Amino acid sequence: MNLQDYFSLVFTDYTLRTITLGTAILGAVTGMLGSFAVLRKQSLLGDAISHAALPGIALAFLITGAKDTNTLLLGALVSGLIGTFWIRGIVTKTHLKSDTALGLILSLFFGFGMLLLTFIQKQPNANQAGLDKYLFGQAATLVESDVWLMAIITSICLIVMLLFWKEFKLLLFDADYTKTLGFNTKFIDVLITTFIVLAIVLGLQTVGVVLMSAMLLAPAAAARQWTNSLGKMVFLAAIFGAFSGVFGTAISASQDNLSTGPVIVIVASVFVVFSFIFSPGRGLLFRQIRFIKNRRDLELQKTLAFMYHIAETHEDISHPHTIKILNNFQGFTRKTLQKLVDKNYVTLDGAMWSLTEEGFETAANLYNQNFKKHE
């Protein structure tokens, strides 16, 4: 199957449609909530949560013996939440910094989860196979009911986000101030964190424990490059996330043996790289262009200012001077001079230059410019 086949089949083929919808919704909700995680500087929280969910999956299987997605994800949710609140507990109750707490919980829970997985594999039970798909995810196992669950949780998340938009923004920007205004910051914090845990748990089946945090971070990091408004950032992150899901599924479906989760994550990373380079405000490319342009302008201004100081000493501002004097103090200046002539600041006459009226005034105002900008 090539990409074209995929896009002609996506609306008719049940499996393709289910997987595509699932990954799109997953991308949207993780992108949205990822914006909050990134702005709270809790980028690694997602990684810790997803790893912390693994023992929950294994324990849910051991206790119930069932292997349906909902039971296992419920287990993941519980152990993800426990991990998250332990992290918070460690940070508030000890001297440890949050990165230490995150790393500690991540490796502790993941290690325990792997231990349980190997234990399960050694059991004489035909039902045991397939739990390890939660490590890297397997989008092909998505069924319609999974997609419905995702859609419902995403809708709830969207409604809560719109309701508490003002409170979320306030807490993200200035937590102490939020407290003084009388808002219960703990409640808002728990609300945001719970939704992040939910979104991650939803994605475990598709993207897996190991790569899940990228779904949270990549769309948000890409979106931040394009806008200076929180609303637009969250919206863009959702769009980027959804497109990563769709494109990732399309590529993996058209290239037979590629597993979907990693492809989705790579597509999301392409969004990030593209945004880092090409976004007009914060992108590397335009920043470099602005830098070069500024340097050229400065060169011009420097020469003009130098000319001004010479011309100032004469009654007649257009008193001609030799180009040599410029070369002596300003380095090689033919190009700069030509630009000044083009701007009509300077006239050339053989080896002599002189300032025009316009050039003199521009030079005189060079120093005042900063003042004017401030007023």
Add this chain to the structure above:
Amino acid sequence: MDNMKNTHSNKETPASLSADEAGAGVVAVKVDDLTVAYNYKPVLWDIDLEIPEGVLMAIVGPNGAGKSTLIKAILGILKPIAGSVTIFGKPYHKQRSHVAYVPQKGSVDWDFPTVALDVVMMGTYGSLGWIKRPGAKEKKAALEALEKVGMLPFKNRQISQLSGGQQQRIFLARALVQDASIYFMDEPFQGVDATTEIAIINILKELRKAGKTVVVVHHDLQTVPEYFDWVTFLNVKKIATGPVKDIFNDDNLTKTYGINYKVSVQK
């Protein structure tokens, strides 16, 4: 100062009190036996403090003296080990609408995706309460506050593209929007140029003229007599508090800063 009456006052405070009159009037903030510790180290030790209504007060003291901590404990951001705080005779959580706070500029990430006007609007969130969105009325109030601090032309500017002084003015505008009776400010003059400093102190003096109480964590001892009418010396313990002209002297400065301090007090 023991005979100060601890009475409640509503939002319409008696206008324009001079420092002396204010000292004899209503107590705006009363702190009793306040002790705060980080882990085992006491940061504030048994602080008793009464801030009379209508004063413009500086809190001075060396680094680590607990100046910011004092404000944060009064505002309930930090939990004290012991002690109580009342605002106009009632606990703080009942008096939030009377109190505005200007945090240290460095306490937030200015690269946050938002514009100046939006930050100032946050000052209205407290009176709006949960869920309710700011509307035209709140926007108007925010624009007026921006105008007051001379930042109206920058209302749609991304906050990371403002200078340090401009960011400080935005924070000040956010507090002005709260239309409170008591203002707590944590180093509002830190890292601002002379023009901004004058602009800010003029606004603070206007607030005092309107009968508001303003409490400022301040670092520049030279400007204390010029800017403030009331001062508190703090170094983990409270050293002294009172009118600047009575207690701002070398004796108290030496007690607070631990070295032989000589400041020529301008009168």
